[in-house]
């Protein structure tokens with residue numbers, strides 16, 4: 001199948017892009033790396049009237065340190081994020097998770113912001129954004145606004161972006177020294193979307209337990225979800241297996257073609273138990 005016919009515009013600035021999107025109304029779509037959108041168009045899952053190609057907007061690209069935060073431009077490609085020494089040093093969770101995002105050819109064109117704006121429930125970066133407490137920077141003709149990751153992912157392929165709003169970048173607070181990350185993913189083949197995955201940040205230890213915890217699962221539900229029950233168990237000093245038993249307590253898990261609901265719950269528990277055990281063992285070794 002081929003796409004429907006559409007108008008094509010390639011603005012040079014983010015401001016022009018949102019102006020064009022406002023003019024195009026419901027029929028307009030931004031296209032960034034095109035790795036997901038083009039497939040949807042070719043299958044006629046979407047038939048836009050106009051594509052607004054943002055790929056030449058230089059201000060949307062790049063990784064910049066701002067005091068104790070890292071700002072990743074929405075157009076920064078997955079491969080650029082994966083190769084960034086700043087990301088490797090300051091945000092090892094993202095560096096680790098990026099290894100599981102698709103295949104090299106897709107990482108060479110797909111963008112960090114595209115992944116977040118698409119909000120595939122099985123994608124890695126939305127869960128990392130939740131675990132890292134990222135803040136989304138959003139532009140519309142009305143101005144700029146910021147949306148915390150916790151309020152950004154609303155449902156399957158649904159975000160807090162209003163029609164015509166452009167995600168310009170993502171601001172990620174740098175975890176303090178002593179914070180640790182955990183990541184795990186089960187996929188049928190390396191590079192496939194996850195059947196189930198875990199992205200986790202634990203604060204520096206204080207009195208034998210992490211000072212804070214953010215445990216985010218992906219591939220389980222209609223959007224990435226934090227497990228408040230598992231986080232509370234971790235902060236209470238519970239054993240890994242007892243924390244893992246709480247993994248899906250408040251998460252509505254959906255079965256899909258990969259695995260039924262019970263199997264996904266099991267995957268989530270195993271991943272959390274293993275990662276907590278690994279971190280505890282690492283700590284013992286370095287103590």
Ligand SMILES: Cc1cc2nc3c(=O)[nH]c(=O)nc-3n(C[C@H](O)[C@H](O)[C@H](O)COP(=O)(O)OP(=O)(O)OC[C@H]3O[C@@H](n4cnc5c(N)ncnc54)[C@H](O)[C@@H]3O)c2cc1C
Pocket residue numbers: 029030031032033034035036037038039074075100101102103106109110111112113114115116117118122123124125161165166167168191192193194
């Ligand atoms: C075979 C295959 C395997 C893949 N495996 C994985 C995987 O394992 N994990 C994973 O995370 N992804 C995977 N992907 C998806 C890939 O990472 C995409 O590149 C990414 O999800 C979308 O980025 P993009 O820049 O290509 O966005 P596009 O395809 O250009 O756009 C996707 C959607 O986001 C919107 N959009 C894009 N940028 C913005 C913006 N700045 N502001 C507002 N809206 C915007 C578009 O309008 C569109 O609706 C896979 C893709 C393929 C084809």
